[in-house]
Amino acid sequence: MTITQLYYVLAVAENQNFTKAAEKCFVTQPTLSMQIQKLEEQLDVQIFDRSKKPIELTDVGKKIVKQARNIVNESYRIQDIVDQQKGFIGGEFKLGIIPTIMPTLLPMFLKTFIKRHPKVKLKIEELNTEEIITRIKDGHLDAAIASTPLEDDSIKERVLYFEPFVAYIPQNHRLKDRKTIEPGDLDINDMLLLEDGHCFRDGVINLCKAFKNHLDDEFQLESGSIETLVKLSNEGLGMTLLPYLHTLDLSEKEQENLRFFHEPSPAREVSIIYHKSELKMQIIEALQDVIAGIIRGAITFQNVKIISPIKNKI
Known part of the structure; x- marks a missing residue:
């Protein structure tokens, strides 16, 4: 049994196709198939059910893949040990960022990080928390930037910053004359929300649940982006809540519609998250240092109350 064979097994399990897996592994399809067949013969089991289209794992194959993933990840730690010993910060690094953080945070740190760590080849993708x-x-993924805490034992979290919720209240709204607002002022039924699947949406609902005994699940209007929510609010269709960094890009006129919460401000916790195996920690720590240094000057709020991003949790 070799690490290469296990790597091939993982590739087939992911792609459910021997040809696509071979392309990903940069080998010929016969080479990949032969190595997997050798492994199956050695173990005297069938890892894949080749009669199915697409190819499926057998019951024992599912268990083998789970263990193979652990072994392959642990094998990468050897190179990690060498890189850390040499103080090397480089190589490919796959980073995910949730949609409500990506457009504001990424432009703030990306140029600085690339300049400071030119040997790191960042591959960044916008994904929701579940993905x-x-x-x-x-x-x-090697790591991600998301709203936390996630309460997942397989995921480790390093807090980067706390980002307050800010109310965006149009001129025709019942709260327009308030200088500051309380969570108890919120009514979920006159609020514009992001579509289901966004953890910021779940945080807003949790914030309202914390102060309301009743929640009507039939919302007036939902959207896929925060920018659209602002535009809809400007049309008088309701108020919305924004993450603080999104308020910095508003026009001077739109900023007149902002209302901050009375302290402690409800806020989301934003962290860099990664697998408990702690691979590529030198790059994760480099990202943390760069982001923390930049964000320190943008967000100065201290007295905050963290709102959970987990659906249906206060």
Whole structure:
């Protein structure tokens, strides 16, 4: 049994196709198939059910793949040990970022990080939290930036900053004359929300649940982006809540519609998250240092109350 064979097994399990797996592994399809067949013969089991289209794992194959993923990840730690010993920060690094953080945070730190660590080849993808957790567990992401805490034992979290919720209240709204607002002022039924699947949406609902005994699940209007929510609010269709960094890009006129919460401000916790195996920690720490240094000057709020991003949890 070799690490290469296990790597090939993982590739087939992911792609459910021997040809696609071979392309990913940069080998010929006969080479990949032969190595997997040798492994199956050595173990005297069938890892894949080749009669199915697409190819499926057998019951024992599912168990083998789970263990193979652990072994392959652990093998990468040898190179990690060498890189850390040499103080080397480089190589490919796959980073996921949730949609409500990507457009504001990425422009703030990316140029500085690339300049400071030119040997790191960042591959960045915008993904929702559920997709991020799956990909980290499967080894397809090295780390991600997301709202926390996630309460997942297989994921480790390093807090980067706390980002307050800010109310965006149009001129025709019942709260327009308030200088500051309280969570108890919120009514979920006159609020514009992101579509289901966004953890910021779940945080807003949790914030309202914390102060309301009743929640009507039939919302007036939902959207896929925060920018659209602002535009809809400007049309008088309701108020919305924004992450603080999104307020920095608003026009001077739009900023007149902002209302901050009375302290402690409800806020989301933003962290860099990664697998408990702690691979590529030198790059994770480098990212943390760069982001923390930049964000320190942008967000100065201290007295905050963290709102959970987990759906239906206060």
